[in-house]
Amino acid sequence: MSEVLELAESVLSGSSSTGTDLDAALWRALEETGLARLTLAEAAGGSGASFADAAEVLQATGAHAARVPLVETDLLAGWLLHSHGIAVPDGPLTAVAADGDTLTRVAWAREVAGIVVLTPSEVLLLTVDGLEITAGANLAEEPRDTVTRPEVVAARADLAPGAAAEFRLRAALGRAQLLAGAARGALARTVRYAGERVQFGRPIGKFQAVQQQLALAASEVAASGAAASAAAATADRDGFGAPSTAFAVAAAKARTGEAAGEVARIAHQVHGAIGFTREHDLRLLTTRLWAWRDEDGSDAQWQAELGATVLAAGAEALWPLVTGTP
Amino acid sequence: MTSTLSRLPALVPPPTELPPRAAALRAEVRAFLAEERAAGAWSPRADVWLSGWDERFTRELGRRGWLGMTIPVEYGGHGLGALDRYVVTEELLAAGAPVAAHWVADRQIGPTLMRFGTEEQRRRYLPRIAAGECYFGIGMSEPDAGSDLAAVRTKAVQVDGGWELTGTKVWTSGAHHAHAFFALARSAPKDDANRHAGLSQFIVDLDSPGVQIRPIPLLTGAHHFNEVVFDRVFIPDAQVLGELGGGWAQVTGELAFERSGPERFLSTFPLLTALLGELTGVSGTEREVGRIVSRLWTLRRMSLAVAGSLESGEAPELAAAVVKDLGTRFENEIVDAARTLVAIPPDPGAESGFARLLADAVLHAPGFTLRGGTNEVLRGIVARGMGLR
Numbered sequence: 001m002s003e004v005l006e007l008a009e010s011v012l013s014g015s016s017s018t019g020t021d022l023d024a025a026l027w028r029a030l031e032e033t034g035l036a037r038l039t040l041a042e043a044a045g046g047s048g049a050s051f052a053d054a055a056e057v058l059q060a061t062g063a064h065a066a067r068v069p070l071v072e073t074d075l076l077a078g079w080l081l082h083s084h085g086i087a088v089p090d091g092p093l094t095a096v097a098a099d100g101d102t103l104t105r106v107a108w109a110r111e112v113a114g115i116v117v118l119t120p121s122e123v124l125l126l127t128v129d130g131l132e133i134t135a136g137a138n139l140a141e142e143p144r145d146t147v148t149r150p151e152v153v154a155a156r157a158d159l160a161p162g163a164a165a166e167f168r169l170r171a172a173l174g175r176a177q178l179l180a181g182a183a184r185g186a187l188a189r190t191v192r193y194a195g196e197r198v199q200f201g202r203p204i205g206k207f208q209a210v211q212q213q214l215a216l217a218a219s220e221v222a223a224s225g226a227a228a229s230a231a232a233a234t235a236d237r238d239g240f241g242a243p244s245t246a247f248a249v250a251a252a253k254a255r256t257g258e259a260a261g262e263v264a265r266i267a268h269q270v271h272g273a274i275g276f277t278r279e280h281d282l283r284l285l286t287t288r289l290w291a292w293r294d295e296d297g298s299d300a301q302w303q304a305e306l307g308a309t310v311l312a313a314g315a316e317a318l319w320p321l322v323t324g325t326p
Numbered sequence: 327m328t329s330t331l332s333r334l335p336a337l338v339p340p341p342t343e344l345p346p347r348a349a350a351l352r353a354e355v356r357a358f359l360a361e362e363r364a365a366g367a368w369s370p371r372a373d374v375w376l377s378g379w380d381e382r383f384t385r386e387l388g389r390r391g392w393l394g395m396t397i398p399v400e401y402g403g404h405g406l407g408a409l410d411r412y413v414v415t416e417e418l419l420a421a422g423a424p425v426a427a428h429w430v431a432d433r434q435i436g437p438t439l440m441r442f443g444t445e446e447q448r449r450r451y452l453p454r455i456a457a458g459e460c461y462f463g464i465g466m467s468e469p470d471a472g473s474d475l476a477a478v479r480t481k482a483v484q485v486d487g488g489w490e491l492t493g494t495k496v497w498t499s500g501a502h503h504a505h506a507f508f509a510l511a512r513s514a515p516k517d518d519a520n521r522h523a524g525l526s527q528f529i530v531d532l533d534s535p536g537v538q539i540r541p542i543p544l545l546t547g548a549h550h551f552n553e554v555v556f557d558r559v560f561i562p563d564a565q566v567l568g569e570l571g572g573g574w575a576q577v578t579g580e581l582a583f584e585r586s587g588p589e590r591f592l593s594t595f596p597l598l599t600a601l602l603g604e605l606t607g608v609s610g611t612e613r614e615v616g617r618i619v620s621r622l623w624t625l626r627r628m629s630l631a632v633a634g635s636l637e638s639g640e641a642p643e644l645a646a647a648v649v650k651d652l653g654t655r656f657e658n659e660i661v662d663a664a665r666t667l668v669a670i671p672p673d674p675g676a677e678s679g680f681a682r683l684l685a686d687a688v689l690h691a692p693g694f695t696l697r698g699g700t701n702e703v704l705r706g707i708v709a710r711g712m713g714l715r
C-alpha cells in the first residue's frame with residue numbers, strides 16, 4: 001500500500017456510516033492530514049500531489065462511502081480559484097458550471113464555505129451568506145441543492161481559455177475514482193457477506209454459482225479501478241489540454257459508469273433481500289454507484305463523445321488513439 | 327464505515343507506463359507492417375495467432391529482431407524486456423498480421439526453456455526460435471483432460487536412456503507444421519491423494535518414430551487443430567523438461583504469461599477496424615462505438631499493468647485470470663457489434679474485407695473463451711483469490 005493510501009485508509013476508517021450530512025469530523029481529519037487539498041498547488045495551501053495519488057485517496061473515499069466534498073473542494077473549486085488568481089478560502093467548497101442565475105444540483109451547497117461558479121465568461125466565488133438554498137438530493141441522499149445566485153459575489157475573474165473544458169474533465173475524472181472505489185467497496189462487502197451467510201448448510205460463497213457471480217463482479221471492479229487509475233496517470237503525464245487525457249477520461253467515466261450497474265446488481269443479488277432494505281449498509285455503496293454513474297456526464301454521454309471522436313478520426317486512427325501513440 | 331477495502335486482494339496491479347524507448351520501436355513495427363500491407367504480402371485476418379501461419383513473415387520478424395526479444399543474446403535472442411515484446415506483439419495483432427507460426431514458440435517455449443531448460447536444450451532450440459525457424463506446439467489437453475489437466479493419462483514409462491510415451495493429445499494447435507512440442511505426461515502412477523504429483527514435461531520432436539498427427543478441422547473447415555497420438559515414442563533423458571514430477575508446477579507457473587497478453591483482447595481487433603470503416607459517415611452509432619472503445623482502452627491498460635508486474639518479477643495469477651475473462655468476452659462483443667451495427671452478412675468466400683473478417687470471427691468465436699483455460703475455470707481462480715474457496 002502506498003503511503004498516501006495508508007494515510008487515507010487510517011483517516012477514513014474513522015468515518016461514520018449513518019446520516020446524510022457532511023461528516024464534519026472526517027472533514028477535519030482530511031484537512032489536518034493535507035488530504036482535503038491534495039492536488040491543489042502548495043502556493044494555494046494544497047499538498048501539490050499528483051492525480052495518481054488523488055486517485056488512490058478518492059477511490060478509498062468512494063469505498064468508504066464517505067460523506068465529504070473531496071472532489072469538489074480539491075479537484076474543482078480549489079483549482080478553479082487558484083488558477084484564476086483568487087485566494088482559496090478555508091473549509092469545504094463546491095463548484096458548478098452554470099450560465100443562468102439559478103444553479104441546479106449543486107453538490108453539498110448547504111454544507112460548504114464557498115461556491116465557485118464557472119459561467120461562460122467568468123469564475124465567481126460566492127460566499128454562502130445570503131444565498132437562497134433549496135435542499136435536493138441524489139439517489140444516495142447526498143446534497144444536490146438548488147441555489148439562487150445573488151448580485152453580490154466575493155471575487156470574480158475572467159475565465160481562462162481551456163478552463164471550462166478542463167473543469168468538465170476534472171469532474172468526470174474525480175467521479176470515476178469515486179465510482180471505482182464504491183464498486184470495490186460493494187464487492188468487498190459482498191464477498192464478506194457470502195462467507196458469512198449460511199444456506200443449505202454452507203456459506204453461500206461455497207456455491208459455484210455464487211462464486212461465478214462474484215468473479216464477474218470482481219472483473220468489473222478490476223476494470224473500473226484500472227480505468228480510473230490509468231486516466232489519472234494520463235492526466236499527470238499529458239495534462240488536461242492533451243487529446244490523450246480527454247480520451248482517457250471519457251473512456252474511464254464510461255467504463256466505471258458501466259461497471260457500476262453490474263457490480264450493484266450482483267451485490268444485491270448475492271445479499272438477497274436483506275441488502276434491499278434501508279437498514280442494511282450495502283445501500284450506502286449501491287445507491288452511490290447508481291447516482292454517480294449519471295453525474296458529471298453519464299456513461300452514455302461519454303460513450304457518445306468517445307465514439308464521435310473515434311468515428312471522426314477514421315478507422316485507421318483507432319489503434320493510435322487507443323495506444324496514445326499517433 | 328468499517329474498513330473493508332483491505333480485505334480484497336488487489337485485482338489488477340497499478341498502471342504501467344511504457345518506457346520512452348517504446349515509441350521508436352512501435353514506429354518501426356508500424357512502418358514495417360504498413361510496407362508489407364502495401365505490397366500485398368498479407369491481408370488482415372481475425373484470430374491471426376491461431377490461423378495466420380506464414381513462415382516467410384515469421385522469418386522476416388526474426389531477421390528484424392522481433393522474435394525471442396526477451397531471450398538473452400547468448401542464445402540468439404535480444405535481451406530486452408517484456409514490455410518491448412508487448413509493444414511488438416500488440417502492433418502485430420492489431421494489424422491482423424500472420425503470427426501463428428512463431429506464436430507458441432515465442433510466447434511460451436522460449437521463456438520456459440530459459441526457466442527450466444538445460445543448457446543443451448536452450449542451445450538446441452532458442453537460436454532457431456529467435457530466428458523464426460523453429461515452431462512449437464503445446465501438448466497439454468487430452469480427450470479426458472481439458473479443464474481438469476491433472477487427469478492427463480498419457481503415460482511415460484522409463485526405459486534404457488530415456489522414456490517411452492504412450493497416449494493421445496488433442497486440440498494441439500499447429501502440430502502439423504511444428505517441429506516439436508511440450509508434452510505433459512504421467513511419469514509416476516496416479517495418486518488420488520495428490521493428483522498433481524507425478525506429472526512431467528517432455529520435449530517431443532514431432533518427427534519422432536511413433537508420433538502420428540491427425541487433423542481436426544475447425545468450423546471454418548481450416549486445419550489448425552490436431553490429435554497427436556504417441557505409440558511408445560522414445561524420449562531421451564536429455565529431452566526431459568525441468569524436474570521429473572514437477573510438471574504441474576511448471577505448467578501452472580507460466581499461466582500468468584499466457585493469460586494476460588494482448589492476444590486475449592485483440593483476436594477480433596481487425597474486424598473492429600473494418601467495422602469502423604463501414605460506419606464512417608453513418609450517424610447514430612457513436613454510443614455503441616464509444617462503449618466498445620472504452621472497454622478496449624481499459625482492457626489494454628489492464629493487460630499492460632499485468633505485463634509491467636510480470637516484468638518486475640511478480641506472477642499476478644489473479645489479475646491475469648481477470649484480464650483473460652474480460653478480454654475474451656470482449657472479443658465476442660466485437661462480433662456482436664459488427665453484426666448489429668452493419669447489415670452486411672458474413673461471407674466465408676470473400677477474399678478479404680468486412681464480410682470475410684466477420685465470417686472468420688463468428689466461426690472462431692467459440693474458441694476465445696475456451697483456449698488457455700475456460701472462463702468458468704478462470705472465475706474459479708478469481709473466487710479462490712478472493713478467499714471464497
Ligand SMILES: Cc1cc2nc3c(=O)[nH]c(=O)nc-3n(C[C@H](O)[C@H](O)[C@H](O)COP(=O)(O)OP(=O)(O)OC[C@H]3O[C@@H](n4cnc5c(N)ncnc54)[C@H](O)[C@@H]3O)c2cc1C
Nearest residue numbers: 464465466467472473497498499693696697698699700702
Ligand atoms: C482455439 C483453441 C486452441 C487450443 N490449443 C490448444 C493447444 O495448442 N494445446 C492444448 O493442449 N490444448 C489446446 N486447446 C485446448 C484447451 O486448452 C481446452 O479446450 C480447455 O482447457 C478446455 O477443455 P475442454 O475443451 O476439454 O472442455 P471441458 O473441460 O470438457 O469443459 C467443458 C465445459 O465445462 C466447464 N467446466 C469444466 N470443469 C469445470 C469446473 N470445474 N467448474 C466450472 N465449469 C467447468 C468448462 O468451463 C466448459 O464450459 C485449445 C482450445 C481451443 C479452443
